[in-house]
Amino acid sequence: MPATEERVDRLEIALESFIRNVGIEFNKAYNSNEEFKLEMKEFKLEMKEFKDEMKEFKNEMKEFKNEMKTEMKEFKAEMKDSIKDLNKKFGDMSRKLGTIVEDLVLPSMPRIIKEKFGFELEAFFINSKFKKNGRNQEYDAIGLYQNYVFLNSTKTTLREKDIVDFKLLRDDLLFWFPEHKGKKIIGVLAAFDISENVLIACEKEGLMVMGAGGDLMELRNREDFRPLEFIL
Secondary structure: OOHHHHHHHHHHHHHHHHHHHHHHHHHHHHHHHHHHHHHHHHHHHHHHHHHHHHHHHHHHHHHHHHHHHHHHHHHHHHHHHHHHHHHHHHHHHHHHHHHHHHHHHHHHHHHHHHHHHOOOOOEEEEEEEEEEOOEEEEEEEEEEEOOEEEEEEEEEEEOHHHHHHHHHHHHOHHHHOHHHOOOEEEEEEEEEEEOHHHHHHHHHOOOEEEEEOOOOEEEOOOOOOOOOOEEO
């Protein structure tokens, strides 16, 4: 075969190969473009779903906020009613405490003092209120016998804090009753609920303790207990 024809054949083969390769690349590009369009379509659908979900989420948040406002309004109303009810119960308790003094301490304290000391009180006052120099004070019960003053504080439940409060009440007694200066004060605490720890704490402070018993109220101290005689 002449050299010229051989070169022509090689050129035709090369040209066919080029055309074939270009076609392949074109098909690839075309197919890739279609795939891209398909992916973009799917992406747009996903974005639409995401926007719909966001819209739904915003609506749910709006409903949640409205529900929270309603619940907070109801909660505040319930709290207001609860506070009102608590104040009523506190008032009832305060009135009940006065009834305890009248119903239990009044008949029990003179009897217990007679059993413990062997004498009857000459005077006995309950729920006594005083005003002096712009100050107010109230005593649950006070018993008098010669140079003795029996000072009572009554609680539904006796706590160690009540011991501290009672000592302050006792120390302030001279301001209200200067005529009793030099007399012996004996503290008498009374309550329905008295724990063993509080009873021990009362005895350490030299205080008598009365609690509910078979005969209205009874002395809870040890038999050999001697109360502290605080000089006013």
